Amino acid sequence: MKYELQLKNIKEGFRKDVERLSKQKISNCYQCGKCSAGCPVAYAMEYPPSMAMRMIQLGMHDRLMSANTSWFCVSCETCTTRCPREIDIAKVMDTLKIMAQAGKYKVSDNEVPIFDWIFLKSIELTGKIYEIGMIGAYNMLSLNPFKDVFPMGVKMILKGKISFIPHLIYNPLEMIKNIMMFRKIRKKDRERIYEKNV
Amino acid sequence: MARIGVFVCHCGTNIAGVVDVARVAKYAESLPGVRASIDYKYMCSDPGQNTVIEAIKKYNLDRIVVSACSPRMHEGTFRKTMERAGLNPYLMEMANIREHVSWVHSDDKELATQKAMKVMEMAVAKVRRSEALSKMYASIEKRALVIGGGIAGIQAAIDIAAAGYKVVLVEKEPSIGGRMAQLDKTFPTLDCSACILTPKMVAVAQDPNITLMTYAEVVEVCGYVGQFDVKIKQKAKSVNSKCIGCGVCITKCPNKKSLSEFNEKLAPRKAIYTPFPQAVPNVPVIDRENCTFFKTGKCKICEKVCPTGAIEYSQQDEIIKEKFGAVVVATGFNIYDHSNYGEYGYGEIKDVITSLQFERLLNSSGPTDGHVVRPSDHKEVKNVVFIQCVGSRDEAKHRPYCSRVCCMYTAKQAMLLKDHYPETQSYVFYIDIRSAGKNYEEFVQRAQNDYGVVYLRGRVSKIFERGEKLIVKGADTLSGAQVEVEADMVVLANGLEPRSHAKELAQLFHMSYDQYGFYNELHPKLAPVETAISGVYVAGCCISPKDIPDTVAQASATAAKVCALFAKEKMEVEPLIAAVNPLTCSGCETCYNVCPYSAIEMEDKEVKRGDVRHVAKVIESVCKGCGACVGSCYCKAVDLKGFSDRQVMNQIEAATQELSTKDKLQSTI
Amino acid sequence: MANDKKKLNVVGFLCNWCSYAGADMTGLGRNLYPSNIKIIRIPCTGRMDPMMIIEAFHNGADGVLVSGCHPGDCHYSEGNFYWRRRYPHLKSLLEHFGIDKRRFHASWVSASEGKKFAEVVKKVVAEVKDWQENG
């Protein structure tokens, strides 16, 4: 359990990054634990939300970023709604994930990022979500090709709930605009996270 | 030419740590009229004041500037110093280089020093135009008004009366006693609240120096220290002085539609009632909004059964005018209304109760005769969860402060529950335990160690009903675990807040209050029971949450202040008042119309030989020096002593000029 | 602190009971604000003679702030109502004479609002600066 505190991560570094990107004042957290008490998935998290907040306060990025905590957050906003210090904890969780995906800090859990990547690719290319392709791609990439295909997936197809053709943006011009937009966004995101030109 | 002395204070490092005081003193020497300038470590200390007096003698000074802290802090001190040096006290000005400079500009010492020089220069400019003023005195009405009959008001009234002064105690409820009367036993000694309070209530009723006015409220206040003119509304009780308190009317009254405020709405009460059996005075009142007779014209049972003919339906509200020399305000507190907490059921789950309701349940003269049962189904309880800091330390609910007593009363309540029912189990959810007081920490430890109360460190996120049980979802941050407790009852440690009408009362007296409505003391440390309004004192929970020992100490302190005031024959008042120059007055009556104190009268006066004009005149004993007349007079015929046009204009001039170049030269050398 | 090193001079008239005490509270709370403001204590905003404000601008003040008790809380019952009535007239009059509206401010700060006073000063200084730099 011993941990050597690093002043630079308390004063600037990690904690500053989280505060800047989430626009939340983490030092406001007085560790009441209300977020952890109401979080529906805290039971499965390595560190419950309040502990995550404390780890940000102390700049413990190595422990927190390699824990499953933020990846297990379902964004249900229960914590945000009830925090007595008006901290948007859900947004902080989002920020941790954004930072992890941008690769600024080390990450361990790889499940969710793969899903996100496919999901956003789908939107980028088609404007909408192409379910069967997505589920397939996800299962392939996460090395679990038959996950969920039986029995739910099959039933879904039988019930006509999943379509085989991608829903497209019909207008090709819109499609190109869409792809261009994603390009611009990616550039801006990197600038922001790595504090370039901002 | 004036002979001015400038005294620059270091205030230890409070000022000198930021401002280069030597440079300020040096700069003073360059200002016209300044004959001496001295800096010293603590100017308000005895040697500091002696330095001032010696300098006045040595340099033959006729006026001085003390460049130190706020005049609100030490103006009085240095006026007395002036007197001791044989000078008129109003020829002294303070330059506030602490609160207004060193403490707020500590980020840039150079700019702070320059500003300190400027602030000092402005005071020098002002004092140059100061005039000697003669002292004024006012008489004192040696009667005190105490508002609020909780333990604070009771104690203040008893102490003032003991010194031989008359007191009127005004209480808006039908009985005195306040919140303490509602409590069961009190921490940290667990003695019974009623047992220690009732004797004091009786003492109030029997004291010939105390006039008790219950069911009454202050509605209007004029005047000032020594001479407050107060209007008190005595609400109609519908029961007159023939009442002997036999209680037959209460027993026979068929109307029990209202809920007892005293029992925190846990039980009904009659339309004619005393809040509780030991009420003082033991005279019932009729709640006209709910009485059958007042609503429908039929009933009158109470009148029929009363053996003394004390029922008087025709009574009217009465306005009583009284004069007082001093006022003690002790209006106490309400508890936070947890219907703002959706996660705790919007106040709609019956078995989630407030701390005060729990006190009533514990109390053997309470609605359940001391049986702790669930309000929903009157079943006895086994598992009880206590949640601390409800409506306290919660910015999201706009109550960021700590309510100071709830950690303690929660421990108390958990212990009392165990005393009543050894087979029960209590769980306390807390964030921190604040138990600073004599024997307080030991008390909380006892709850944990001897009474087996389980303390869990975390705020509860949600309470909901499952069947007959309440599910409490909390956390224990120390172990990092989510915990769920199945409870029969949940008791919230509701925070303390001022009475809902506290602001209105403050406005009657022009007292200041904070954003919650708690009254502001004159100084948080050195004048904790005085207010900015001289002659008005405050005690108890209307200032901030506190326990009974602190409340009583404050109440006695207000009594000491009142007695000190009354012990004087006359009272010195500041002569900083307005004066009209009849030669320039055009008789427009503007000032007459704006003066909030009616301190201006119009008279026909011979201003020059043979020239009789209609002009304004200030009644000196009435003028409070607000300056409204000065700000309104188009002819500049009225001026304010101590803040005269010439003084302020001089300050403006100094404020807008650059520092003289001399200092710059010196600082570069 | 956003101290303006260039000459920028704001004269602040503060009522003794609320805003002056509030400014004392700012000090007690160690809340920092720009040093450009020079404070003059007056008994009440009702004491404000329009001449004093004109005099301040005439003497070269870049900005003026008048601050008193919240309406309803005046130590002298009504003084700040008089000021509240006068303020908009005076403001438009000054604008008429070419005094930019960013230079003249009024605020309500109570004895307990130390933090607020610091905010007010920051805001006033920023506006005056804006006027100074951008015309």
Added chain:
Amino acid sequence: MFKVAYFPGCSLSSTAKEYDVATRLVCEDLEIDLVEIPEWICCGATTAHITSELTASALPAKSLIWAEKHNMTITSPCSACFSRLKMAHINMEKDAELKKEVEEVTGEKYNGKAEVLHLTRVMLEKYGIEKIKEKLKKQLKGLKIASYYGCLMTRPPEVSENDRVENPMIMDNLARALGAEPVKWAYKTECCGAAFSLTKTEIVRKLTGEILKDAKACGADLVMVACPLCHSNLDARQPEISKLLKTNFNLPVLYFTQVMGLAMGYDYMDLMLNKHFIDPKPLLKAKGII
């Protein structure tokens, strides 16, 4: 005629087709004109906001801008889409910097004027339950309905604009208006694990299991939802959860527009009730509704 900009969302054209169909049917009867936003693109759902703040605002912004241009209230029957649209709107309002960036990448201006409401609020508040009552053909007597709100249309309060987020009543009031009996239960706003439907199914099973347990324990005959994500967790995963918990919940899960449709006289197939994993037919027959 009452016009609203309609953002169906990806799920409604596939996994939740029946929600779309029922909604359009009911709205036609109520004379609510659902104008589908042409060439709408996905709102980014539960993914964009954990990947890039800008993406999370830029995707919905395109639809918001369309609605603003056409001066229409924008609505979505999907809670996730609604939440993203509204969040983007709020975030751009609060954060001028973000708004600027969104305008840069989309190449269009947003004036923050679009009104974003969940379909429940458009129909039950803007249009009004009283007016709906006039169109009813039958009463759903004896049907005990647990209204499930979940998180996305509820929290945070800025999104739902509800001052009683811990106990919303809008769907319960609808149930009562339809002649059914709203069930009082504790889990109406608990999270079902929506976003984890594919990635962390074991969490979804646990959370959804708790919700189903409470609904059942409180005596519900069916659960009424207003979100395709909630629906797929509660309905499609119900058999496996039943198996896991060794019970048989057999709790049909219907979209609120389907329930309305029943009271407005549509039948089983019109409302595509056959699409559900838990077949509501036996229940509805038993209650004499179909």
